[in-house]
């Protein structure tokens with residue numbers, strides 16, 4: 189990593205046990221009003237607290253000048269104003285990409301990435317934030333730095349929301365006080381394995397009294413937790429659903445997305461298709477393009493067969509370099525040929541540029557670097573295993589490895 193600029197937003201706090209106070213940002217208006225009344229305060233103060241949480245520059249209750257001191261002290265005693273103990277911000281691409289490494293009260297680290305897209309061709313400027321839903325991840329996709337880290341824990345609702353508040357506060361300092369326009373749950377973790385808290389966060393984001401971001405501006409990505417997709421379908425349109433597909437052939441997907449050993453790709457796509465049918469919302473399929481692994485004509489044809497005629501859009505993303513894998517991104521001409529094969533059967537497809545590679549914008553890379561490098565022999569063993577597994581997969585043999593621990597269903 190070659191950081192262009194590092195800004196430490198708050199002094200480091202040496203904490204190991206989780207702070208027992210709940211995060212204030214997850215408290216809805218009614219619950220906050222009840223708490224205020226119980227503490228001898230008028231309910232209208234809830235609005236002042238929410239305005240300060242989502243719109244101001246306060247870093248603690250005592251910074252909010254409209255609140256009485258006694259109330260600020262009681263809020264501080266009862267809640268965490270922010271669940272982030274420390275934010276380290278790294279800028280790249282002339283400030284167009286901002287990666288935040290958030291340290292939580294128990295020392296766990298998570299990441300969010302804020303990407304700025306300037307106004308062009310009549311389109312307004314966009315500011316998209318990619319956030320984490322878990323610390324680490326149990327799914328263990330081998331091309332992903334978070335998969336390397338393993339699973340630490342689910343994030344609390346406030347820990348999800350406070351990544352967004354951190355970005356909103358930074359955007360507010362931009363010239364012209366920019367607003368966040370899009371949120372994608374594509375950072376660390378499998379959102380559908382922490383679905384209750386993801387749904388709680390989304391309802392806060394939709395709330396006009398807080399962020400007020402419409403469902404169309406929120407995307408939740410899953411590696412294929414079929415019961416979670418079905419639950420979302422039953423709830424109706426909540427946000428855009430993205431499926432991390434990466435391969436349409438089970439043998440290869442068993443290796444690239446180990447969850448496939450529990451829910452095979454046909455089952456995942458059938459659930460997603462049903463979701464599109466019931467909600468009328470197009471499904472976004474993500475394919476990380478790995479040179480010589482999942483970028484062949486046969487892979488493109490398998491995806492074409494699987495998705496042809498569906499309400500679907502495919503995004504092809506060159507793989508970010510990740511330590512501990514023997515793989516690199518597919519060359520651009522190969523990605524373009526892959527895209528042409530899909531487009532040729534009428535599947536809408538976009539080649540996405542990888543943002544912030546120099547700061548490790550792939551999910552989990554900063555946190556992996558923060559955690560330190562594993563011993564060289566462990567890396568070599570892992571590379572060898574991946575090479576053997578992918579070679580077997582390319583011969584069409586399904587994996588006999590177990591379903592990753594921590595993946596229920």
Ligand code: SF4
Pocket residue numbers: 325326327328329332333334335336375376377378411432551
């Ligand atoms: S790609 Fe997503 S689901 Fe796979 S290991 Fe990384 S964070 Fe988990």
